[in-house]
Amino acid sequence: MAQRGRKPSAWKNVAPSRxxxxxxxxxxxxxxxxxxFSARGYHDTSLDDVAKTLGVTKPALYYYVTNxxxxxxxxxxxxxxxxxxxYDYAVEHGETGREKIVLVCRRYIELITSEIGxxxxxxxxxxxxxxxxxxxxxxxxxxxxxxxELITEGxxxxxxxxxxxxxxxxxxxxAINWMTQWFRxxxxxxxxxIASVFSxxxxxxxxxx
Amino acid sequence: MAQRGRKPSAWKNVAPSRxxxxxxxxxxxxxxxxxxFSARGYHDTSLDDVAKTLGVTKPALYYYVTNxxxxxxxxxxxxxxxxxxxYDYAVEHGETGREKIVLVCRRYIELITSEIGxxxxxxxxxxxxxxxxxxxxxxxxxxxxxxxELITEGxxxxxxxxxxxxxxxxxxxxAINWMTQWFRxxxxxxxxxIASVFSxxxxxxxxxx
DNA sequence: CAACAATCTTACCGCAAAGTCAAACAAGCT
DNA sequence: AGCTTGTTTGACTTTGCGGTAAGATTGTTG
Numbered sequence: 001m002a003q004r005g006r007k008p009s010a011w012k013n014v015a016p017s018r019x020x021x022x023x024x025x026x027x028x029x030x031x032x033x034x035x036x037f038s039a040r041g042y043h044d045t046s047l048d049d050v051a052k053t054l055g056v057t058k059p060a061l062y063y064y065v066t067n068x069x070x071x072x073x074x075x076x077x078x079x080x081x082x083x084x085x086x087y088d089y090a091v092e093h094g095e096t097g098r099e100k101i102v103l104v105c106r107r108y109i110e111l112i113t114s115e116i117g118x119x120x121x122x123x124x125x126x127x128x129x130x131x132x133x134x135x136x137x138x139x140x141x142x143x144x145x146x147x148x149e150l151i152t153e154g155x156x157x158x159x160x161x162x163x164x165x166x167x168x169x170x171x172x173x174x175a176i177n178w179m180t181q182w183f184r185x186x187x188x189x190x191x192x193x194i195a196s197v198f199s200x201x202x203x204x205x206x207x208x209x
Numbered sequence: 210m211a212q213r214g215r216k217p218s219a220w221k222n223v224a225p226s227r228x229x230x231x232x233x234x235x236x237x238x239x240x241x242x243x244x245x246f247s248a249r250g251y252h253d254t255s256l257d258d259v260a261k262t263l264g265v266t267k268p269a270l271y272y273y274v275t276n277x278x279x280x281x282x283x284x285x286x287x288x289x290x291x292x293x294x295x296y297d298y299a300v301e302h303g304e305t306g307r308e309k310i311v312l313v314c315r316r317y318i319e320l321i322t323s324e325i326g327x328x329x330x331x332x333x334x335x336x337x338x339x340x341x342x343x344x345x346x347x348x349x350x351x352x353x354x355x356x357x358e359l360i361t362e363g364x365x366x367x368x369x370x371x372x373x374x375x376x377x378x379x380x381x382x383x384a385i386n387w388m389t390q391w392f393r394x395x396x397x398x399x400x401x402x403i404a405s406v407f408s409x410x411x412x413x414x415x416x417x418x
Numbered sequence: 419c420a421a422c423a424a425t426c427t428t429a430c431c432g433c434a435a436a437g438t439c440a441a442a443c444a445a446g447c448t
Numbered sequence: 449a450g451c452t453t454g455t456t457t458g459a460c461t462t463t464g465c466g467g468t469a470a471g472a473t474t475g476t477t478g
Contacts, residue, residue, distance in 0.1 A: 018446095018454075041335050043252030046435055059438080060456050068436070123332070125390070126250050161413075167398065167406040174387025175380045181334070182379060189376065197376040204370075205414035227424080227476095255465060268468080269426050277466065 026064045029054065034075045038180055042072055042127035072124065073132040079122050080139050082111040087146060097154020098206055104147070106199040109176060113183060113191025122177050144169050154206065161208035172202050235273045238263065243284045247389055251281055251336035281333060282341040288331050289348050291320040296355060306363020307415055313356070315408040318385060322392060322400025331386050353378050363415065370417035381411050 016024060032053055036045040047068060051058045065071055086108035094100035128136055148169045154160030175198060183194070241262055245254040256277060260267045274280055295317035303309035337345055357378045363369030384407060392403070 039335065041250065041252060043250060044336060048435070057457060062437075063455060124250075126248065127253060163410070164406055167403065168410065170387075170391060171384045171407055171410050174385070175383040178383025178387050194376065197373050198380055201372070201377065201380050201414045205410045266427060272425065
């Protein structure tokens, strides 16, 4: 969004350059805001709070971001990126349709529960302003379509039993997305653990007899 | 919450009494607010809007309700009531643990997709004020506990394969709760249809081989 | 009708939070 | 040092919304 153009510093790779510092601080801001949005919701999170947590004042945030909306939007984009990463990984490493589906599920959960993925908001979709919401909705629909195509593929190759692809996608996308409501990084279940249980449940749900 | 005591009108059963009118309007208010909360979120829904939709002004709402919080709280209570109704039904009509679980799932979905259940918020948990949140959380935990006990029961009687009960509950409670994000009463899939697909998926996920 | 209660309205208060602006401070470059 | 650009701040404006007060309106009852 905010682009800066600068000549590289002489201290290559020694200290972070200005651009890198800028990017670093900006993602720190996004990360912290995402955490807050997930916990208390978009409208109940004030930028004053976010700023205080980061040890600065609110106007400082506006140097890195034009809007509160922009923060929410970019968080959604980042979260969706993880979905695509998981998808690509699964398509590359899986054989049958079922294997691919299960792999997406496992990989995606691992990603969103990792440190990087703590940015995954996904809820607060309604808080997006119409224009941004349209963008996010489009990407989401595309993703879910690729997804249900994996299911039809699995039905064709015999690895998945007869089932409504669209509903099935809703089913376990829901199971996964709802994680944001209960998952705690310091809980008694690791991200990998959850990924195992969930992908196992999914596999049995789809497997023929 | 708001209790009124009045002597019954002489026109028994002919026209709604004052108390009935009061209750009728109050639930209409709750219903409409729930719809708005679900669509736009708690903090982004103004009582002015809700009032306008109902054809009155904001202060009129405060005659039926003490707080915006109270509205949210009661919506959560009502939604949870449906869960308990579904549970009781399932325990009565199911034989094995798996049958019961599947029945809860089916019945619950049927309920929340029915006209009555359009009140089901369930999201916006974070918007509850601490005291109310504690109450709702307690009820939710109790429900999920009864639920996972059904699973252990099913494992014992051989109708359910080995699986982590708590995680399994999270899994399909998520699948169901997420429905609020995509279900539309005028969509191409009826509540019963969804209930069938989802309970079928659940059954296969739990059934031993 | 008169009196009283139930219901709803207009007008308002207070406050929190998004966003702005000019000025202060910091860092690099010549 | 002194100029220039990057970064942060304190102080402020504005707006929308939750909630309240006092009175108007309607309905009920003796």
